[in-house]
Structure formats: structure tokens, C-alpha cells
Amino acid sequence: xxxxxxxxxxxxxxxxxxxxxxxxxxxxxxxxxxxxxxxxxxxxxxxxxxxxxxxxxxxxxxxxxxxxxxxxxxxxxxxxxxxxxxxxxxxxxxxxxxxxxxxxxxxxxxxxxxxxx
Amino acid sequence: xxxxxxxxxxxxxxxxxxxxxxxxxxxxxxxxxxxxxxxxxxxxxxxxxxxxxxxxxxxxxxxxxxxxxxxxxxxxxxxxxxxxxxxxxxxxxxxxxxxxxxxxxxxxxxx
Numbered sequence: 001x002x003x004x005x006x007x008x009x010x011x012x013x014x015x016x017x018x019x020x021x022x023x024x025x026x027x028x029x030x031x032x033x034x035x036x037x038x039x040x041x042x043x044x045x046x047x048x049x050x051x052x053x054x055x056x057x058x059x060x061x062x063x064x065x066x067x068x069x070x071x072x073x074x075x076x077x078x079x080x081x082x083x084x085x086x087x088x089x090x091x092x093x094x095x096x097x098x099x100x101x102x103x104x105x106x107x108x109x110x111x112x113x114x115x116x117x
Numbered sequence: 118x119x120x121x122x123x124x125x126x127x128x129x130x131x132x133x134x135x136x137x138x139x140x141x142x143x144x145x146x147x148x149x150x151x152x153x154x155x156x157x158x159x160x161x162x163x164x165x166x167x168x169x170x171x172x173x174x175x176x177x178x179x180x181x182x183x184x185x186x187x188x189x190x191x192x193x194x195x196x197x198x199x200x201x202x203x204x205x206x207x208x209x210x211x212x213x214x215x216x217x218x219x220x221x222x223x224x225x226x227x228x
Binding site: 004006042044049093095105106107111113 | 151153158159160161162166206208215216217219220221
């Protein structure tokens with residue numbers, strides 16, 4: 001089946017630095033990708049919808065200047081956490097649906113565990 | 118407003134018995150429903166889905182039931198196995214809209 005690859009799987013960074021997370025669709029073209037965040041023992045919270053070639057659509061309460069999303073190609077979306085703070089420590093997950101596939105389920109990346117120290 | 122709800126945060130089931138996970142939704146526009154399984158520190162993996170035009174879909178040990186009038190769906194796992202221990206999320210969407218997830222149910226299979 002379709003595969004979405006996310007990198008890195010975990011990262012530790014110092015407070016105030018920026019971290020970039022990549023999300024790639026490996027065998028299909030994704031015009032739309034989604035970025036989620038999961039806090040411990042909570043559901044997946046949609047942060048933003050990444051649209052290829054245009055600006056991302058952010059959910060209410062998500063700071064677009066802090067969580068920069070770039071969807072420069074049909075197979076790659078990146079999420080950059082800028083000026084990271086300890087409260088940004090979380091598990092970030094991307095997903096994409098294959099618009100040409102028979103199934104409509106979303107495929108998820110492996111997730112990125114971000115720890116800001 | 119939580120449009121997709123999983124009211125049981127946790128569930129324990131004896132190995133070999135049936136596990137039943139429940140999910141309720143409020144948005145009548147949802148026309149496609151999915152179940153995902155998630156292990157700690159990993160992304161969710163797709164399990165099974167159902168379109169709103171159906172009321173049952175079966176795949177091996179997994180069966181999803183949809184009751185549109187009650188806006189309720191359930192996932193049945195039988196027989197339950199230790200490897201089924203994970204957090205299960207139901208999700209829903211319509212058209213090309215984003216997935217809306219429930220809060221998850223932690224399933225523990227007791228050997």
C-alpha cells in the first residue's frame with residue numbers, strides 16, 4: 001500500500017532553536033498533507049492542512065508563524081517548529097491520502113518525537 | 118465541539134475473547150469512517166474502514182459496524198490477541214475534508 005515516510009523519528013533540541021520535520025509520500029503524489037500533534041494520552045489534534053503550491057491552512061489556535069509549513073512538491077511537506085520551547089515537546093505526525101488510490105484511508109508517517117530542553 | 122467521541126478511554130479483554138470498541142459522532146455529513154491502531158511513539162496504522170452506504174465491513178478478525186440512525190460505529194476484534202494491545206482511534210470525514218479523530222481507547226489484552 002501507499003507509504004508516507006516521516007523524518008526524523010525523534011529529535012532533541014535546545015530551547016530557542018528551530019527544528020524541521022519532513023513528510024514524504026513515497027509512491028503517490030499528495031496535493032494535500034495533514035500535520036497532527038499528539039499530547040500524551042490525548043487524541044490526534046490537527047494542526048494544519050498543507051497544500052502543494054499554496055499556503056497552508058491552520059487550525060484555530062495554531063500559530064502559523066511558529067509552525068511553518070512548506071509543501072513545495074507533490075511528495076514533500078515540511079513542518080518547521082521555530083524558536084522551540086519546552087511546551088512544544090510533543091509527538092508530531094503527518095498524513096496524506098492518495099487521491100488516485102482505490103482506498104480513501106489516510107496514510108500516516110511514523111511520527112516525530114520532539115523534545116525541547 | 119468533539120464531533121467524534123470515544124467514551125471509553127480504556128478497555129481490558131481476555132485473550133481469545135471479543136473486543137468491542139465504540140465510537141459516536143455528531144456530524145451527519147460524515148460519509149466515511151475509519152479505525153486506526155496506534156502503538157506508543159509510532160504513527161497510526163490503518164485497520165479498517167466503512168462507507169456510510171454500508172452497515173458492516175469485515176476484514177479477517179476485524180469487523181466494523183455502522184449504525185447511521187444512532188450515529189454510532191463499533192469495531193469488533195475476534196479473537197483478541199496480545200498484539201492487539203494498543204490505542205484505537207476512530208476517525209471520520211466527508212468529501213475531501215480532513216479527518217476528525219476520536220479521543221482514542223486504550224485496549225489491553227490480558228493473556
